[in-house]
Amino acid sequence: MRLSVLMLVTAGLCVAAPSTAFGQAADPADVESIDAIVAAVYDVISGDAGEARDWDRWRSLFAEGATLSAVVASNDGYRRVIMTPDSYVERSGASLEENGFVEAEINRVTEDYSMIAHAFSTYESYRSRADDEPFTRGINSFQLMKDGSRWWVVSIYWQGEGAANPIPTKYLPGG
16 A cells, blocks of 8 residues: 555656746747757757857756766776756856857657657767868767656767767668
């Protein structure tokens, strides 16, 4: 009996997501679909050098407790660097705006069930919108949740491509 009550209480808490995160209401067009929220993430972080980013819009895309995690090389192999949406802005925001950073999705593989979705989003990164060749590529793994009225980013976990870890063909355009 206790377990059943606990499961019901926990289920109720999981379904109830706030209508705003970080006190910022999202533009309904940014969160109406998986396509829209993924595009909004790329749009916010992308811009040429000297171009400001809309960090309030950024915050509006993420669920409470959301994380951003990068897989980075270390002396022992690889490790995970964990950030919140705000700590990502603190860590990377000024550099993105000063140096320019444009990230473009080139392919996506999405799986969804009811109110959750996972999107493997293959990207190319440029320093400027005028660049012809990316300086890097990789995969962003988006975990998303729909609360009944909108989509939320629960986490983004990414790894850049390298000689030891090329992007598999199935995650590239035409793959």
